[in-house]
Amino acid sequence: MSELSLRQVKKNYGSVPIIHGVDLEINSGEFVVFVGPSGCGKSTLMRMIAGLEEISDGEVSIGGKIVNDLPPRDRDIAMVFQDYALYPNKSVFENMAFGLRIRKSPLEDIRRRVAQAAETLQITHLLDRLPKALSGGQRQRVAMGRAMVRKPKVFLFDEPLSNLDALLRNQVRAEIKKLHQREGGTVVYVTHDQVEAMTLADRIVVLQAGRIIQVGTPDEIYHQPKHRFVAEFTGSPPMNLFEVKVVRKEGDCAVVLPDGTELPLAAAQDALCLKTSSDTVVFGIRPENLVSTSETSHPQWKTLSLEVTLVEPLGAENVVHLALGDYDLIGRFQNDLRPVQGSRLNVALNPKTLHFFDPATGQALIHGQPANSTAQ
Numbered sequence: 001m002s003e004l005s006l007r008q009v010k011k012n013y014g015s016v017p018i019i020h021g022v023d024l025e026i027n028s029g030e031f032v033v034f035v036g037p038s039g040c041g042k043s044t045l046m047r048m049i050a051g052l053e054e055i056s057d058g059e060v061s062i063g064g065k066i067v068n069d070l071p072p073r074d075r076d077i078a079m080v081f082q083d084y085a086l087y088p089n090k091s092v093f094e095n096m097a098f099g100l101r102i103r104k105s106p107l108e109d110i111r112r113r114v115a116q117a118a119e120t121l122q123i124t125h126l127l128d129r130l131p132k133a134l135s136g137g138q139r140q141r142v143a144m145g146r147a148m149v150r151k152p153k154v155f156l157f158d159e160p161l162s163n164l165d166a167l168l169r170n171q172v173r174a175e176i177k178k179l180h181q182r183e184g185g186t187v188v189y190v191t192h193d194q195v196e197a198m199t200l201a202d203r204i205v206v207l208q209a210g211r212i213i214q215v216g217t218p219d220e221i222y223h224q225p226k227h228r229f230v231a232e233f234t235g236s237p238p239m240n241l242f243e244v245k246v247v248r249k250e251g252d253c254a255v256v257l258p259d260g261t262e263l264p265l266a267a268a269q270d271a272l273c274l275k276t277s278s279d280t281v282v283f284g285i286r287p288e289n290l291v292s293t294s295e296t297s298h299p300q301w302k303t304l305s306l307e308v309t310l311v312e313p314l315g316a317e318n319v320v321h322l323a324l325g326d327y328d329l330i331g332r333f334q335n336d337l338r339p340v341q342g343s344r345l346n347v348a349l350n351p352k353t354l355h356f357f358d359p360a361t362g363q364a365l366i367h368g369q370p371a372n373s374t375a376q
């Protein structure tokens with residue numbers, strides 16, 4: 001049975017529709033991440049699940065029970081916000097105990113559960129301190145502890161790491177993942193950060209302008225984006241996407257790249273010409289799927305000789321900008337390949353890694369395969 005289900009959930013602010021009818025089933029124990037750009041409706045959806053925002057239409061069920069009309073405290077959920085909102089005059093212990101106290105749990109029970117959560121989060125030595133005597137990462141853990149002592153049906157996290165600096169964010173992110181693997185629990189986690197989504201989620205829900213664009217495992221979202229929006233939103237740098245002309249010649253199909261190169265399509269992609277009658281398609285290739293010709297043993301792959309316009313060294317790898325006609329084509333290469341700005345670099349396109357999208361709707365026409373897959 002699904003722990004949390006949304007059926008045609010809608011939200012209007014006045015006459016303005018913000019969430020346009022979301023359907024989603026979340027299983028018990030699943031870690032689901034809502035990801036999307038700022039303003040796409042992630043927090044609104046979360047707040048409707050929590051009961052902090054009225055649902056304009058549709059149904060929210062938790063543990064098989066419709067909760068539309070239940071106040072937040074009766075929904076068996078616990079929430080962690082972006083600002084941890086700890087009580088400044090209460091100790092860490094009292095902050096964590098607060099939710100149990102207002103539910104009139106026995107004191108012994110409160111002590112035991114706070115001690116247990118504190119140990120899991122490694123904050124036992126901080127229980128007597130006030131929040132002002134804690135670092136950002138420690139406060140964040142107290143906020144999580146406050147949610148954990150409750151053992152709710154569903155945990156809701158709304159961008160809980162966004163106030164932490166980059167290093168701490170990575171540490172706490174890894175801690176959250178380990179914690180979930182150890183303790184279980186159903187989690188809905190909101191973030192605008194695709195790396196956070198990829199690393200934490202069992203399943204990712206990609207939202208755009210109040211609609212679900214795709215639901216899938218991190219691998220599915222990354223390797224089989226159903227829409228150009230998903231392709232553009234994942235990966236760093238994201239997928240290269242540009243419009244190309246389609247050329248049809250007696251059963252053969254090719255596309256013309258922005259520098260004028262004609263790229264014949266492999267058998268697997270030939271279907272493109274059947275799938276669309278359009279004169280153009282959106283061509284997509286991930287930066288890591290541009291292969292230096294010195295590194296490939298596939299002489300039959302189309303090779304482009306392109307001017308290097310910028311090199312961004314990242315230590316373990318280099319991000320290299322290449323002029324493909326007017327398009328700024330971005331490649332990612334191992335550190336032993338660091339071309340000089342202004343020189344030319346020969347890159348081969350692995351045909352099975354190419355993606356194609358409909359230029360009008362953005363829907364995927366052909367999915368690329370991961371470079372190391374054996375699928376043909």
Ligand code: ADP
Pocket residue numbers: 013018036037038039040041042043044045
């Ligand atoms: P996200 O969390 O994805 O950044 P939100 O859910 O906070 O996005 O907001 C989604 C949209 O709803 C935004 O366009 C925002 O301006 C609008 N919105 C949020 N709260 C209100 C409100 N109380 N009144 C009117 N519009 C709102």
Ligand code: MG
Pocket residue numbers: 042043044
């Ligand atoms: Mg938000």
